[in-house]
Amino acid sequence: MTADPVTASSAAPGAEYADTASAAYQAALQVIESVEPRIAAATRKELADQRDSLKLIASENYASPAVLLTMGTWLSDKYAEGTIGHRFYAGCQNVDVVESVAAEHARELFGAPYAYAQPHSGIDANLVAFWAILATRVEAPGLAELGAKHVNDLSEADWESLRNKLGNQRLLGMSLDAGGHLTHGFRPNISGKMFHQRSYGTDPETGLLDYDKLAAAAREFKPLILVGGYSAYPRRVNFAKLREIADEVGATLMVDMAHFAGLVAGKVFTGDENPVPFAHVTTTTTHKSLRGPRGGLVLAQPEYSDAVDKGCPMVLGGPLSHVMAAKAVALAEARQPSFQAYAQRVADNAKSLAEGFLNRGARLVTGGTDNHIVLLDVTSFGLTGRQAESALLDAGVVTNRNSIPADPNGAWYTSGIRFGTPALTTRGFGAAEFDRVAELVVDVLNNTQPTQASSGPSKAKYTLADGTAERIHAASAEMLAANPLYPGLTL
Ligand code: PLP
Numbered sequence: 001m002t003a004d005p006v007t008a009s010s011a012a013p014g015a016e017y018a019d020t021a022s023a024a025y026q027a028a029l030q031v032i033e034s035v036e037p038r039i040a041a042a043t044r045k046e047l048a049d050q051r052d053s054l055k056l057i058a059s060e061n062y063a064s065p066a067v068l069l070t071m072g073t074w075l076s077d078k079y080a081e082g083t084i085g086h087r088f089y090a091g092c093q094n095v096d097v098v099e100s101v102a103a104e105h106a107r108e109l110f111g112a113p114y115a116y117a118q119p120h121s122g123i124d125a126n127l128v129a130f131w132a133i134l135a136t137r138v139e140a141p142g143l144a145e146l147g148a149k150h151v152n153d154l155s156e157a158d159w160e161s162l163r164n165k166l167g168n169q170r171l172l173g174m175s176l177d178a179g180g181h182l183t184h185g186f187r188p189n190i191s192g193k194m195f196h197q198r199s200y201g202t203d204p205e206t207g208l209l210d211y212d213k214l215a216a217a218a219r220e221f222k223p224l225i226l227v228g229g230y231s232a233y234p235r236r237v238n239f240a241k242l243r244e245i246a247d248e249v250g251a252t253l254m255v256d257m258a259h260f261a262g263l264v265a266g267k268v269f270t271g272d273e274n275p276v277p278f279a280h281v282t283t284t285t286t287h288k289s290l291r292g293p294r295g296g297l298v299l300a301q302p303e304y305s306d307a308v309d310k311g312c313p314m315v316l317g318g319p320l321s322h323v324m325a326a327k328a329v330a331l332a333e334a335r336q337p338s339f340q341a342y343a344q345r346v347a348d349n350a351k352s353l354a355e356g357f358l359n360r361g362a363r364l365v366t367g368g369t370d371n372h373i374v375l376l377d378v379t380s381f382g383l384t385g386r387q388a389e390s391a392l393l394d395a396g397v398v399t400n401r402n403s404i405p406a407d408p409n410g411a412w413y414t415s416g417i418r419f420g421t422p423a424l425t426t427r428g429f430g431a432a433e434f435d436r437v438a439e440l441v442v443d444v445l446n447n448t449q450p451t452q453a454s455s456g457p458s459k460a461k462y463t464l465a466d467g468t469a470e471r472i473h474a475a476s477a478e479m480l481a482a483n484p485l486y487p488g489l490t491l
Contacts (some may be wrong), residue, residue, distance in 0.1 A: 119316060257275055362442060
């Protein structure tokens with residue numbers, strides 16, 4: 001098995017530059033220190049904190065030193081609004097190379113006819129996609145033509161009239177408590193304001209996507225856009241079925257694979273589980289399971305590519321050339337065979353974590369996982385998600401609370417904890433370590449008591465039994481030491 005560039009040991013790719021990277025970071029931090037010591041200190045502290053904690057946030061990872069170093073260059077100084085070969089600024093010849101290489105790697109890696117490497121984040125990629133779909137499919141008047149004020153001043157009535165003027169466009173996406181993302185039509189997000197939205201959920205018994213119900217909702221609602229993809233659904237999705245449903249009702253299928261792009265890139269999700277051949281437009285982040293810099297990508301079928309290509313300046317500010325360069329480096333890494341081995345380990349480790357929980361009597365949404373996410377229902381521990389998240393953090397286990405379907409505690413306190421395996425898998429954790437992680441998490445939760453407030457139980461307060469945090473810290477320190485983060489970097 002080939003090791004990967006982040007956990008590079010002496011035999012691994014990346015080992016050859018570990019000393020150089022270390023020297024580069026030592027020098028960079030000295031320079032930063034001479035200007036603003038507090039930033040140098042916070043940067044050093046962040047590395048120490050990440051080295052010392054069990055990072056189980058499903059949307060985070062550790063990028064390689066090559067990816068991180070690529071972001072710290074003068075490419076950042078160049079303005080390059082527009083697109084490759086067609087910029088609103090002079091002197092963009094090098095940025096053209098950077099963007100072309102990033103797009104080429106993205107096309108090759110995902111087998112997409114067209115790739116757009118500019119979006120600054122996943123939300124921006126989704127906005128570009130919405131714009132491109134509207135621009136391609138709807139003859140809509142512009143804001144000025146509508147006589148509209150600045151968008152920030154629009155009242156609900158203004159939004160309603162804007163929607164009407166845009167032709168009452170409809171969007172159907174996965175509901176937030178079933179695992180969808182807020183940009184998939186959630187009300188407080190712009191996607192819920194600009195579209196008439198409806199959401200599909202999961203089966204109340206099994207927690208699984210119900211394709212028949214989804215098809216029935218699509219037939220009744222007739223959306224312009226059917227959004228697939230999720231942030232907290234622990235299962236694979238059949239994108240061939242989603243495309244069939246979209247075709248039947250004349251919808252454009254947009255899939256947001258922000259969370260699982262690494263599993264697509266690593267060929268764990270193939271056939272019907274790979275969204276790229278089925279979606280008209282696919283969006284993603286580059287920093288989650290894909291293990292690149294913070295950023296986004298849009299992949300599109302040819303009929304949408306012209307509109308996507310106008311993302312900047314239509315939707316986006318000037319491209320971050322240094323980040324596009326880092327995307328190119330990360331995508332090149334993801335095209336290596338070692339990335340496929342990594343992606344498979346991410347999925348195998350999630351299974352081990354899920355089994356570890358189930359064997360210790362915990363309840364999981366959908367009863368398990370077949371991707372990189374495990375969603376634990378903490379109500380059986382008598383806790384809210386908020387209490388569990390805080391208690392785990394006290395013990396050095398970094399997670400995030402998450403709604404579960406029909407959540408009795410709402411979207412703020414929640415009843416779930418979402419776990420993800422991409423980051424610790426990058427560090428080298430395997431099945432045995434993830435089983436041990438499950439044991440430690442259950443230990444913390446069994447030793448956490450909700451605290452009663454004078455007016456009923458507080459959904460945020462808790463006490464952790466004496467000695468628990470110390471015991472968990474000591475146990476995880478052993479595993480963390482055996483799987484060091486950026487081992488070549490001496491900082
Ligand atoms: N789409 C999905 C499915 C996500 O899970 C997320 C982030 O959590 C995003 C989009 C937004 O990504 P970003 O934070 O880069 O804007």
